[in-house]
Amino acid sequence: MSLEVVSTEAFAIPPAASVDTLVKVPGTMTNSPFDTNRYLKVPPNFSISVYARIPNARFMAVAPNGDLLVSQPSTGKVLIVRPNGSNDPIISDFVTGLRKPHDIVFHTIDGITYVYITETHQINRFIYNSGDLIATNRQIVITGLPDSSTSELKGAYGHELKNIALDANDKLYVSIASACNACKEDTVSDPVRGAIYQYDATGTNRRLFAQGLRNAEGLAFFPGTNDLWVVVNNRDQIAYPFNDSTGNYGKIIPSYVDDHPPEEFTKVRDGGNYGWPFCNPNPDTPTGLNNMPFDRDYEYNADGNVNCDAMDRITKGIQAHSAPLGLTFLQNTTFPSLYSSGAVTGLHGSWNRQKKVGYKIAYFPWDTTTNAPGDEMDLVNGWLNPATQEVWGRPVDMVVDLQGNLLISDDYSGTIYKLSYNPPSTQSSEVKVYAEANFTGVSQSFTTSPGVYKANEGDLNVVGNDTISSLTVPDGTVVRVCQHETGGLCRQFSAGNYESVGTEFNNMISFIEVNPRSQVKVYTEPNFAGVAQSFTTNPGVYKANQGDLKFVGNDAISSLIVPDGTVVRVCQSETSGLCREFSAGNYESVPPEFENTISFIEVK
16 A cells, blocks of 8 residues: 655645534523533634534524524424524524425525525525514415425425526526435336426426436535536445446345445536436546546436436545535635635435444545546544444535634434634633643643654653643644543644543553654554654655565555644555555545555645
8 A cells, every 4th residue: 555645735735624622502592412422523723612503403504694594304394593692592493394395595686685495395485684583475486396295206205305596597406305215117207207307486487497406405606706506415236237247237236235326416507418327427537526427327327318428427436335416615614715716515414334334424525627626635523433433413404604614513412503703812821731620730741843743752740630620722733532542532732722631541541642743654454553653744655565664564544643734644655556545634544445555645
């Protein structure tokens, strides 16, 4: 396996999620899963908190006056959430009695602001006046959309929730998702399913805009343009499509299903066809997840009757079964400028995979040269514990409020989170650790120079049992607190005051590392355990066959740490085979697909 390290500074890529951060929870909202401390990994200088608890919260929209609308399909309601000073926000019914309301979009036409709200079978719009607490002046602009009540579907429609977008020309786009995992019936139905239709804003002049998109949940126009982009949930249980020497042709092979076909993040053109259910994007070519060629679907196109070369290629793939839902462009928002040239999508998480994936907010920096998304990176993760496979949250949608916070809905825990940027503040130039919570008890200070302070060498003389309960971290500094020198729980803390480091350490802290992320570190075991080897962040390739990867005989790398501003590429072989890229962050487990064979590591 090889490893390549690449500095991202030249590409102006902002830092990825890298700091385990305690989720701040108001005392009135500590019911499960917040009856215990919960941590999410976020970029440096960000905090994350619980803003509201709303069971089954799905899609959101920020009203022009700053109020938040949240759809609740399970109750037939759209709720309005209003700030209430330092108290919990006020939550009330904006509209009730709808059939599984889902997407919400504000749009102004000829000086009148409308709020469009979807139901499974129709699209409504209401005239909105600033400060409205209840929806008024309802107009039903589209009727007769297919849902589980459609006679030909006999009560079964797995993707009946509707998503919409409106462009600058007041055209309304409606995603009509598939009624199945994969089937031909949807391609000849009226309306076609697995498709996007365009209407006038009043619901007239329906026409098919694009098809072959199995379940496009997130629809959004790139700011300042009429370029429609979508994120798509692709099919499950795909049969192996290659009649090769493996003998797997036409079989359901779990190891193949795990990574095929990728989910999709793509620009949609008028008249486009994106393959489903006949053609599936292939991520296993030199272009990786970019502009993927198609394979014939074994079930529906084994004979090549549908020409996959004629399909519109997918702009960017996302890990299979991640289930992207909401899509939000951050351009022209008040989100921190470092991230405001990019897009975010909520990865709801997998079921059709041997090991779960998703359960995070993915960020795509935008390439202004190609007008396309760059390489995916994590903005928020931690709702999934990879080691135990425990899931405690499933993100859905994201919106930016008027104060520049990113609000995130989670329909599994019933939560609206607030991701906030905290500009570095003036504070001590030293790291300070304390024996007790709230900065009390015996204290000890450390310089911000990179260094490791070990209990077994007497460096941690603040307390006898090596308990550290609170700490203060100065600007521009990261502190890593760990249970053991070769493994165990570690947490990273960026600049800020931490009244509690959490109870998970069990009163045993073995070492503290100040500014640890100046090198790439690789480990033989998951969770940063086993023999370690470090590399500088200077671009370079470290090859097993030249003895560069000398820390293990079988060249197995099971976990790694990547510093800010760095990308690491881990590969099975020098000329072919599986490669994965890791942006800044702590990776408790390198995917098991590498089968303990790593040919090179490239620091890019």
